[in-house]
Amino acid sequence: MLDALFELFFKYRPLIFEQGDFAFRAPWTGGLAVAAAVAAGVLTWRSYAQVRGNSRPLDRVVLAVVRLAAFAMLAFCLMRPVLVLSSVVPQQNFLGVLIDDSRSMRIADRDETPRLQFVQDQLATPEGDLRAALNERFALRFFSFSSETDRLDVVDELGFDGTRTHLGQALARAHDELSDVPLSGLVVVTDGADNAGGELEEALLPIQAAGVPIFSVGLGRESYERDIELGRVETPRRVLRGSALVTDVVVTHRGYAGRPVTIQVEDEGRIVGSENVTLLRDGELQTVRLRFTAGEAGPRLFTFRVSPQQGEMVTQNNVRETLIAVDDRRDKVLYFEGEPRFEVKFLRRAVEDDENLQVAILQRTAENKFMRFNVDGPDDLAGGFPRTRAELFQYRGLILGSIEANYFTPDQLRMISDFVNHRGGGLLMLGSRRSFAEGGYAGTPVADVLPVVVGEPRGDGEDGFFVEVAVETTRAGATHASTQIADTEELSVARWRELPPITIVNPVTEVKPGATTLLTAADSDLVVLAFQRYGAGKSMAFPVQDSWTWQMHADIAVDDMTHETYWRRLLRWLIDGVPDQVVTELPQDRVQPGEPATILASVGDANFEELNNSVVLASVTHPNGEFTDLPMEWTAQRDGEYRATFTPSTEGFYEVRVEALADDELLGEDVTYLQVAPSDAEFHDSTLRASLLERLAEETGGRFYTAETASSLADEIQYVGGGVTVVEEHDLWDMPILLLLLASLVLGEWSFRRFRGLA
Amino acid sequence: MRSSGLARIALVTLALSGAVLGVRLATPSISDPPPVAPPGSGIMAEQQRGQQGFDPREMLRGRRRGTLQQPGGPHEFYFTRAIYSSGWGWSRWATDYPKADRQFMTVVNRLIDIDGSPYENAVRLDDPRIRDFPFLYALEVGDISLSQAEIEGLRNYLLAGGFLVIDDFWGSWEWAAFEQQIRQVFPEHPIVEVPIDHPVFNAVYRIDEVMQVPAIGNYWGGRTWERDGYEAHVRGIFDDKGRLMVLINWNTDLGDAWEWAERPEYPLKFSTFAVEMGINFIVYAMSH
Incomplete structure (x- = not known):
């Protein structure tokens, strides 16, 4: 409507003004005319300056200005202003038309009409208005795109059943195919969904470099009503x-x-x-x-x-x-306890039914005397606490009980730090008379790892610090996986408040920046449970010396599972995500049949030092039981990272087992799974993404249209598009707006004179 | 743990000597002010009062009203004695009390790296605070006569994770009486012989043979047995998951060996064995 009004007054549509360059094309006589107009203007000014009569100075100024404006307009027209712009030569240029073939085009979000209706009405047949208009000017090349991009000979065969939209891939393909012909632009008819992830920016670069404008036609609504x-x-x-x-x-x-x-x-x-x-x-x-x-x-x-x-x-x-x-599988956690404590007994009881946790316990009973529980064999931990990284790093989690820092050698303390920082393990320190500050950990590498500030011991005289506290959750603790001791968040928070008080001998009140407090004492600032990510792993502080109270206390029913639930969830969270020597990762764990899947593997030795010279093999078991062996190659981008790619053809779950060898020894293996199924991405975030399509057009010099405005597409591409073009000049002197203005000035002068009684 | 017999005896002797001396020095005379230990006081209150010495008058008062608790501060371990009802009105739970408890704990604190209270601690079976102490010792149970509250208290205590050591009862008559009572606590779990290769026998010290430890009076009488209890047994009650809940020392008196370890006329081999067994029981109870 606005465009039509604009065209009525200015003779041309706004696009012509946007695209054209302004110029004057006056012949030499035009200059003479302008000179005459200027002279007339000077005379006018002089005559108005000399005339007196009954006029006021202001009247003379107004009349002079109006008269001069009229002369200026005349001079402007005599200069023959034009718009110079290039226009594509009809039938000399190609136009790529890309049509979204994905399932989201079936969404009926405009007056219960599906988005694909626009394609069927306007483009599917040669009689379609838009197609006919484009066909008059360009040689059309159609493409359909969803997860794949195909040349399209017959538009009305589109099935609109694509399960993913790779807009970037489609643009790149069409541009490639049409790179050898004069190309006026690419028309993209879509709802704007691009769920390929990150391909679009890359695909745009060559299109921008080639100066090919993209004209996007957005279908659908930007938001749904319901x-x-x-x-x-x-x-x-x-x-x-x-x-x-x-x-x-x-x-x-x-x-x-x-x-x-x-x-x-x-x-x-x-x-x-x-x-x-x-x-x-x-x-x-x-x-x-x-x-x-x-x-x-x-x-x-x-x-x-x-x-x-x-x-x-x-x-x-x-x-x-x-x-x-x-x-x-059974994940191994090492619990090192420095003295006989009931925590050992009750922690063992809490996790003994958990078939996936193996808590190996090394307990000191006297100087250099140890008991071992749940170990793998007679030699396991026979020498006490591990003295090598390889020995310690076989565990995923490490619990330090009442064991003083001085027990460890400096290298063992660094080893514990490395266990978290480098190996990615989980460290938990329990409260006791020999842990945290009371255990002399201040200034040690272990204190650096812990999520709480470990200072000097702060006891009350010789007896040390001792306090009985009730526990409550923090905001983070109310929802954290490790502190869920009931079926719902509300019940869990309430249950924590009901639990009998426990005792603390380590006055820990300060957590480090970046650490999260999950449990606190109800009536003081004592930290009860906190964690932080540290390097590749995580650490937790639980400065409570008798969590067994939550099992034994008279207020706890004998069949109550709170204590068991707490420890199982805490330890499982502690070791969740802890890597093995061989770790398999699928950047995309769901692909569609025929879509390539990438397998990545990280490989390290027993000390978790990355290995770049391993023999790494991925064995893929197909849903039908067939095997595919894929040798994996070092990526050379990251130490210890190997890659292989395969393209699954049938739907189902694929087991991907990766094994790594070094010096003919198996370093380890890891199993993960790939789901091959049609993507469900098409219906998520499926509203019209006009902003994306506008940006596409803007960055390439094209324009964005909706179904309602697409009728002007053909005309506009004529001036915006590239390819074989000719230069056109459009006269501006005869714009209706100029005639109207001139008439208004003359009429205005006359009216002013009449109004002031000057003539 | 393996060690030569001589070394073990020497080590335990050294510990026992120090323990006896320490207990004697620490035990106040009858003229000392009595401790304030009203029923209902907890560990915190006890800690605030400080570590009071033992007063026989208080013990007698405790016997009459059937409760006495004397934990010495916030320790990890309390040698806790069960106060139970007896059939003849005499408080047999307090046999050897508290001297045996104190001497034993002094030795324990010297021999193993444990934060143990050096004082006695006695709690009624029907007192909810019994659940604060996961290790329990009871002796002279041949005359035990449990009330319903005691039965429930002991059952819940053991099911929750507590550990009970029974000692010093002799002969078939006392066994029958005890068995009848403990059946009320655990009718569903049998009493079985604990094999010598069970972990409780080598938790710290390796025990190869269950020795019969005599009461000092019997030893002076020239025998190690009482009534028809000629052979010492270690029996147990296990829960559904095979965890040992009750350890029964029958026809033996470990408590007397702890109590009279300082007497030269009482053979060291019995004291040594009793201490090793007791330490094994404690460490086992704290780790299994």
């Missing part, structure tokens, strides 16, 4: 069997504020967790925390789901799937 979407779901890639998971799910919605909904998580169809929430305001990101247990080993597909609501425009985005490799 929709609930499960957004990001953050879960670990792998966990130990039986691990309790606390997972954040981001929910967004429009049109359902205040509505209660239930979010469920299913393990292969079986509901393992749910959470009732009331939806917040429209568009607000809402994080919902779900608790569930990974009970079955192997590749487990967990499905997060919110039930479709009445009137929802897109229900496919109510579901999110995530693949978790659930390991059924």
Whole structure:
């Protein structure tokens, strides 16, 4: 509408003015005319300056200015102003037309009409208005794109069943194919979804360099009226069997504020967790925390789901799937205790039924006398606390009980630090008369690792510090996986408050910057549980000397599992994510059939020093039982990193087992899983991403259109597009607006004279 | 742990000598002010009062009302004696009390690296505070007569993770009486012989043979046995998961060996064995 009005007054559409360069094309007589106009202006000024009569000075100024303006306009027209712009030569240029073939094009979000309707109406047949208009000027080359990009001979054969949209890949492919012909531009008809991840910027560079404009036609709505979407779901890639998971799910919605909904998580169809929430305001990101247990080993597909609501425009985005490799193995934790303590007994009891935790205990009973429990063999820990890194680094977690720092050699203290920092293990220090400051750890490498500040002992006289405290959770502790001792967050927080008091002999009150306090004393500033990430691993401080009270106290029922739950979850969290010597990683753990999958492996020796000369082999077991062996090559980008790629062809779970050898010795092996299935990404974040499409057009010199404005596409490409062009000049002197202005000036002068009674 | 017999005896002798001297010096005379230890006081209150000495008058008062508690500060380990009801009205739970407890704990603190209270600590079976002490010692149980509250208290204590050591009861008659009582606590768990290769026998010291330890009076009488208890046994009650909950020393008197270890006429071999067994029991109870 505005464009039409503009064209009415200015003769041309705004695009012509945007693209054209302004110039005067007056012949020599034009100069003469201008000189005459200037002379007339001077005379006018002089005559108005001399005339007196009954006019005031202001009247003479107004009349002179109006008259001079009229002369100036005349002079402007006599100079013959023009717009100079290039225009593509009809039928001499090619135009690439890329049509989104993905499933999101089926979404009916405009008057219950699917997005693909625009394609079918305008482009599918030669009779379509847009196609016909383009066809008049350009040689058209059609492409369809979703996860793959294909040349398209017959547009109406599009199936709109692509499961992923690789916009960058599509642009690159079309540009490549048309790089040898005069190309006026690329027209992209899409809803703007690009879920390929990071390819777009890279693909744009050569297109920008070649000066090829992109004309984007955005289909769909930028927001839905009524929709609930499960957004990001953050879960670990792998966990130990039986691990309790606390997972954040981001929910967004429009049109359902205040509505209660239930979010469920299913393990292969079986509901393992749910959470009732009331939806917040429209568009607000809402994080919902779900608790569930990974009970079955192997590749487990967990499905997060919110039930479709009445009137929802897109229900496919109510579901999110995530693949978790659930390991059924025994992870080793070393508990070094410096004296007989009941913590040993009750910690053992707490985890003895946990088939995935092996807490090997080394307990000193007298000087140089040790007891060993749960060790691997008669020689295991026979020499006391490990003296080599290789010996210590076989464990994933390390618990230090009542053992003074002086027991360790300086190298052993550094080794413990390296266990966390370099090996990536988890360290937990327990409260006792010989730990933290009371154990002389101030200034040691172990104190550097701990999440709390270890200063000098602060006892009350010879008896030392001793206090009985009730425990409560901090804000972080209320939701942290290691401190969940009941089924829900509320119950867990309440349960912590109910637990009988424990005693503390280590007055720890300060955590380090970056550390997180999870539990505190209810009536003081004493830290009860804190953690921090340190280097590749993490450390925890639990300055409590008798957590067994939570098992033995008379207020605790004999069948109560709080103590067991606490220790199992704490230790599992402590060793969660601790790497092995060989670690397999899939940058994408879900690909589509025919899409290449990359396997990365990190390989280290027993001291966890990266090895670049290992023999690394990935064995891929297909869903049908077939094997594929893939030698992995060092990437040369990172020490110890190896890579291999394969392209799965059928849907299902693929087991990827990586083994590494060095000097004919097996360093280790690691198993992970790849899910091969159609992507579910198309329906997530599926609204029209106009901003992306506008940016595409802007950065390449093209323009952005909607379904409503696309009718002007063909005309505009004529002036914006590249390829074989000719220079056109468009006269401006005869613009209606100029005539109107001139008439207005003359009429204005006359009216002013009449109004002032001057003529 | 393996060590030569001579070395073991010498080590324990040294510890016992110091222990006896220490206990004698620490034990106040009857004219000392009595400790303030009302029922219901906890560890914290005891700590504030300081470590009071033992007063026989208080012990007698405790016997009458059936409760006495004397933990000496916030230690990791308290040698806790069970106060139980007896059939004849006489408080047999207090046999050898507190001298045996103190002498034994003094030795324990010297021989192993433990933060143990050097004082006696006695708690009723029906007192909820019994759950504050995961190690429990009871003796002279041939006349035990548990109330329902005591039965429930002991059962819950053991199921929660407590460990009970029984000592000093002799012969088939006392066994039968004890068995009848303990059956009320654990009707579902049998009493079985603890094999000599069980970890409790080598938690710290390696015990190859269960020796019969006589009460000092019997030894003076020229025998190690009492009634028809000619052979010492170590029996146990295990829970559903095979964890040892109750350790029963029958036809033997470890407590007397701790109590009279300083007497030259009492053979050192018995004291040594009793201390080694006791330490094994403690360390086992704290780690298994």
